[in-house]
Amino acid sequence: MSVNKHGKSSSNSDSLDIQAKLNKLIQENTSLKETNKSLQNQVEQIKKEQIIYLQNVSHQLVAPLNAMKWHIENLTAGRLHSIERIRKVLRSIYSQATISVHLAKNFALMSNLEADQTLAAQREPIEQVKLQRLMVNLADDFQPLGWDKNVHIAVIDDPLEEAPPVLAIKNLISQVFSNIIENAVKYSKPETEVKIYGQYNPDNDTVLVCISDKGIPLPSNEEIERIFSRGYRSKDAQNIYPAGTGFGMYIAKKIVDIHEGSITAYTDQEGCSVFQVTLSVKGLKGKAVQREPKDSANRR
Numbered sequence: 001m002s003v004n005k006h007g008k009s010s011s012n013s014d015s016l017d018i019q020a021k022l023n024k025l026i027q028e029n030t031s032l033k034e035t036n037k038s039l040q041n042q043v044e045q046i047k048k049e050q051i052i053y054l055q056n057v058s059h060q061l062v063a064p065l066n067a068m069k070w071h072i073e074n075l076t077a078g079r080l081h082s083i084e085r086i087r088k089v090l091r092s093i094y095s096q097a098t099i100s101v102h103l104a105k106n107f108a109l110m111s112n113l114e115a116d117q118t119l120a121a122q123r124e125p126i127e128q129v130k131l132q133r134l135m136v137n138l139a140d141d142f143q144p145l146g147w148d149k150n151v152h153i154a155v156i157d158d159p160l161e162e163a164p165p166v167l168a169i170k171n172l173i174s175q176v177f178s179n180i181i182e183n184a185v186k187y188s189k190p191e192t193e194v195k196i197y198g199q200y201n202p203d204n205d206t207v208l209v210c211i212s213d214k215g216i217p218l219p220s221n222e223e224i225e226r227i228f229s230r231g232y233r234s235k236d237a238q239n240i241y242p243a244g245t246g247f248g249m250y251i252a253k254k255i256v257d258i259h260e261g262s263i264t265a266y267t268d269q270e271g272c273s274v275f276q277v278t279l280s281v282k283g284l285k286g287k288a289v290q291r292e293p294k295d296s297a298n299r300r
């Protein structure tokens, strides 16, 4: 017990003081425990998402790799007896290899885009991209995907050919159109045509590119935005390709957004699914440092 200068005992006020401090500590401890629990829950959630993501990646990559393995086994074992058959199998290997490359690029891009969503943060140069040329090259890449169903990709050059180049990160923009064209072919009915067309709009200095196909229906107008959310897949899409991830359009939208462009989808009067991308010709000028392309080889 202590005595103050007036000779009175201070034990009562001291113990009240200690009690108040103790209460505060107990409160702080409870709130720390709650924060800790919520952080643990977040970590668990992230772990779960990572597992799902990796399962999707491996599932998606294993399918085309297995198909190629199976085709190569048939070829080397001499099980294919006609030139026509051999040609068909080689075409299929090419098509599966295109899909694998495309998938691998998508998965790497996705983690990059998730981490930082600004144009300047992407470690790739902004350059002038002639969209008509890009479309012709992508159409060639994806043509084999339609062979089995007899679906042909047609690039309608005029008036897209006249359009000026747009400023964009070429690899990323190429990924946007790869994803749209791949879907168009995958979800087309047999014996139909995927059409790619576009034009320059001088009013707002943009280039528009449309990819249309006749196949499974798009969601209704009210639900259409769902196709750009991560993981969305319609019932029809799941029936045709059970192994899809629903990442393609989500990635495409993210890339178009960082380019300050727009991407929309609608069903036209003939019942075709149309994906429309608009990119600015000069809009990105000065938005990020323009660097020389790192890798000038293998560019087209």
Ligand SMILES: Nc1ncnc2c1ncn2[C@@H]1O[C@H](COP(=O)(O)OP(=O)(O)OP(=O)(O)O)[C@@H](O)[C@H]1O
Pocket (backbone or CB within 6 Å): 179, 183, 184, 187, 213, 215, 216, 217, 218, 219, 227, 232, 233, 234, 235, 237, 238, 243, 244, 245, 246, 247, 248, 249, 250, 273
């Ligand atoms: N051309 C199209 N016609 C009709 N529906 C489409 C078309 N393109 C996309 N969709 C719808 O949008 C969904 C999302 O497409 P997205 O490309 O993101 O994923 P996915 O094609 O299902 O899977 P992944 O691209 O990973 O193989 C599709 O599952 C389908 O329901």
Ligand SMILES: [Mg+2]
Pocket (backbone or CB within 6 Å): 179, 182, 183, 244, 248, 249
């Ligand atoms: Mg897709």
